[in-house]
Amino acid sequence: MRTDNAAGGAAVGALAVAAGAAVIAANVGGPHKATLPPNGGAARFLTQATFGPTDASIADFQSGTMDAWFANQAAQPSLDFLAWVNRREAEINAADPNHLAHATSAQVQEAFWAAALGGQDQLRQRMAFALSQIFVVSFVGSQITPRIAAAYYNLLLANALGNYRDLMRVVTLSGAMGMYLNIIGNIEADKDPTRHPDENYAREIMQLMSIGLSKLNMDGSYQTDFDGNPIPTYSHDDIAGLAKVFTGWGWSSSTPTASTFTRAPAGSDVLPLIPYPQYHSVLSKSFLGGIIPAYSAAPNAAQMYAELDTALNIIFNHQNVPPFVAKQLIQRFVTSNPSPAYISDVAHVFANNGQGVRGDLAATIKAVLTHYEARNLQAAARPHYGKLREPMIRLANFLRAFGATSVSGNFLTGPDLSQATQLDQALLFSPTVFNFWAPSYAPPGSRVAAQGLRAPEFQAADVLTTASYVNMILGVVQVGGWSKDFATAYPNELALAPSGQLIPAIALANRLNTLLCGDNMPSPLYQRIVAVVNSTVPPGSKPTAAQIATANLYRVQNAVALVMVSTDFLIQR
């Protein structure tokens, strides 16, 4: 870390190390009991836990204890994505003289940026974003509407700090997942040997959303057989068994018919799916060692709900769920290569929050973020530590740091950010159910691969996207955003200048160190910023006030540009 020009930074680092050492020495029963020094590491913590630190969020964090911060975050209200899309749909339709224009996926992106930038519920927003990459639903390759997507994101937000088991249920019964992985319209084939229930959701809820393909130890390592091979968690028979559970679920209706089974009546597109017992398999269903007995007569709706809960409990209680979820959350928030001990500590909290509750996501994410390996700067200094910031998070970090606002209030996002020549990422725009990147991805021929390590976000980093990012972000830095509607004029950075004078280079570098690098900026970049800022001057020996103002804007733009393209920013540590 940087030690020059930053007495505060050095002190923070020392305190963090001391706190970490105390945790080790005490060997506390749960890492969630670890605490931070009250005023230390705020920016770095908020870099991991939120869409990026701001002056206000740092002050808020420093005003209380870690426990109070988590409690306060859980209490913050969330933006209603569905209400946003409905409002925008009405506006867009009214603005078209022919009333043919409608909301698109762009309005869901608007809601995301509004919430990521302005929401006080930052932890919940970050968690929902992470969960949207586990419980993947995408506009790509599906007929998901903006309303259905917004309703789905509301479910992720509502349960993001709740219980994983509840999340599994609301996701299963959501119109979005019902459409994306074919739960809706899935009909039993009990007496028809030439047909079979759709297996898509049954497979992916196990492979991608809960247990994965191979049996895990609590520390995330594979359990192996006598030959040293990983042990599969399930076979095709398990999938076929579970697939029968997901038959006979269709769109909500007060008068369910064959038509409403697959076509949503007005307004029910955003409601939970309901049982259609006439389409539900009555056979026994065995999977993952559990058996749901056959029905002697056609089941009623209550029996179908009970059966669904039984099935989800079988999955939820599988030994793999705690390490599976723990590792992916650590990868999304802190580091691509957590130690086995880190995974194990978080997995144990997932398995039991201390009060006998399994699947407590608030406790789990607290364990992720307060762990020694998340907080300690010596841990962060190890060569394999950290993660590539996701493209959307890089942009969010920038926009929050410098207080970007939307003139219209609608956060008009301009270009389609999902394009490879833009960010190569947008909300609910994964190319497939396998998310933008796989947890196990290692770039071919890399140092990471050579050491047997992982770097999931590198799956989207290639010669095209890395160059596109530089072009895109430098354009954003130059205008302070990506449109006249949605930008910042860098007011707080320009305010660093004493009246009529140039912005002091060190003050500006310190500020960027805090806002963009979590007070952990290495010395070479820091010194480069100082040199470039000092070299950015108005013309002539007696510049006008306007020329000084322009030079100050250049100072900010040049300094911010350097950080945004630096691996010291790109690799969050």
Next chain:
Amino acid sequence: MSKFSRRDLLQFAALGAAAPLAADLALVGRTAAAAAPSGYRALVCVFLQGGNDANNLLLATDADTWGRYWAARWRGTDPIALMPPGTAPVAIGSKSSVTGRTVTATDNPEYWGGVLPITPATAQAWPAGTQPTAGGAARTFAINPLMPLTQSLFSQGSLGFLANVGPLLSPLTKAQYLANSPSTPPRLYSHSDQQATWQSGQVAGTGASGWGGLIADAESSVSPSGVDFISITTAGGVVYPAGKTVNSYRVNVTSTGAAAQLINVLQKTGTYNGSPLVLSALAQTILPNTSMLTNILAADYADIVARSVQTAKTFSTAIAGAAGVAPAPTAFTNPLNGKVVDNPLADQLYAVATTMAASSTLAVNRQVFFVQLGGFDTHDGENSRQSLLLAQLDHALNYFAAAMKTMGLDGAVTTFTASDFNRTFTTNGDGTDHAWGSHHIVMGSAVKGGDIYGQYPTLGIDTTTWNNPNAVGNALIPTTSADQYLATLATWLGVPAGSLPAIFPNLANFPTANLGFMTP
């Protein structure tokens, strides 16, 4: 010198110590070149992402097989059985004499008319469990009705099919499958794993490198000059084009073919934004000295950016020098709604053709390309979804075949399909689920086209009185291994026989490494 030590040296070379290798590389080059074909050659992998339902791509139309096909697929809420050969298309509002149903939409199979007959040059044997058509006539075949151009290419001998190909560890009978001895490949039916399997050539591969990339590794030892442009992809984050030493090159698909992405700020000079230092500082920051970076993720990221910058100018210049050589695709009309729409696969193949036109400037003699069409995971709505995709495939293949002829490359470029897996033989009501053995397309003048290679399987679900030796449940047990299919293509490209086991570790378990569908 073994291939492994060569590879290690190349890895070392990639880290910046190329000079001591020149002599070794020259030696390797001579050795390999002795057996390799001369002149430019390329393989183009068309990946049908999501698992194409090949049961509706290539069909056997003998009475016995068709009866089981019809029974399995003419059912459910939206039946997915195609009409028998010779059936005339039925207009919307008219009644089909085959199904007795009134056609209501352009995605009703009756609307498309019957499957399109093809006659393979070599008669297919009647497989066990199949009742030969009376009179001992040859087994008959057809392809999807939305692929008339592919039918023409087949009859012209420019295109052939591989029947029932899939990942295997060794030849496998149904009895062996049921006894689980020898083993079946792990993680069948899983998208991510089977994509990795098909793209890596290794059924239990780690997914770190693909067989296209491994071919590029081997090729880079022969002609290291164009190493950056041997393995080309239009898709991000895929396994196939990644080598152990050679990195894939992702091109930007544009309206004029292919382009590299230049970093704009690196093209500027002088004082910028009021500072004489900022441009050089940005360059140093964008392209850091990786030896100064202690974090390996940072160094790996910096390597990608550096490669992007190093290659972008070379690529842009080469593409500009070959402007107009590759013909652009013709317009594609969506057969379901009659509208002219984009065909992303044709666009990608245009990028491939554009890149090939620049191959001599890029100093490459061998190339492997990867393009991808998504959306084949037709668990539901298969009629509307797969029909559009196969029409796009048909249009794109026909465009590319013509483009290669125009460019004089039709004998030097072989195009082939791959996919996650085949889909279930029976319908789930309006779609199909994940299965195993599948049928694939190979195209080019070097292909011994107009034929079906491998045994076209027995189709159908077991009953109490009938047992299908080629299927377990809804999935075909492959009778040709993906390794054999891909190794035949690799051999044609010029990969020496001695290098094949490293790329396809299970190849030796099969009776032949060359299926004979390529002219050497």
